[in-house]
Amino acid sequence: MAVKCTECGASIQDDSKFCKYCGAKIVQDELKRVEVKIENTAEIKRADYEEKESELRQKMMRRELRMKGLKWKICGVLFLIGIALALPGLLDPGKKASAIEIIGIAIALGVPAFIVIEWMTK
Numbered sequence: 001m002a003v004k005c006t007e008c009g010a011s012i013q014d015d016s017k018f019c020k021y022c023g024a025k026i027v028q029d030e031l032k033r034v035e036v037k038i039e040n041t042a043e044i045k046r047a048d049y050e051e052k053e054s055e056l057r058q059k060m061m062r063r064e065l066r067m068k069g070l071k072w073k074i075c076g077v078l079f080l081i082g083i084a085l086a087l088p089g090l091l092d093p094g095k096k097a098s099a100i101e102i103i104g105i106a107i108a109l110g111v112p113a114f115i116v117i118e119w120m121t122k
Helices: 030-091 099-120
Strands: 002-004 011-013
Touching: 030 099
Parallel strands: none
Antiparallel strands: 002 011
């Protein structure tokens, strides 16, 4: 008498321990066959879930790294803008600083302060 493999559906001899076509373990009792099929399906679903979860974590890590890089680029640009605005006042210290120069100094000093706060809160 032949039985069907629970994995590939091939007809095999009823005394076989493994399917000669796909290598799956053959269980003789019908109830055991159903249990094995359920376990195999659950393992496949679990593996699919773990793979998707891993992909999502990798995607989130890449996004976080991009955002971190963007934040530091913005800090660098703001720092350069602050220096450019403050430069005329820094070159002529005897002159009274204009509002633009004061804003530049505030930006140039604020960016390093922001960076220090970022490092301290990690």
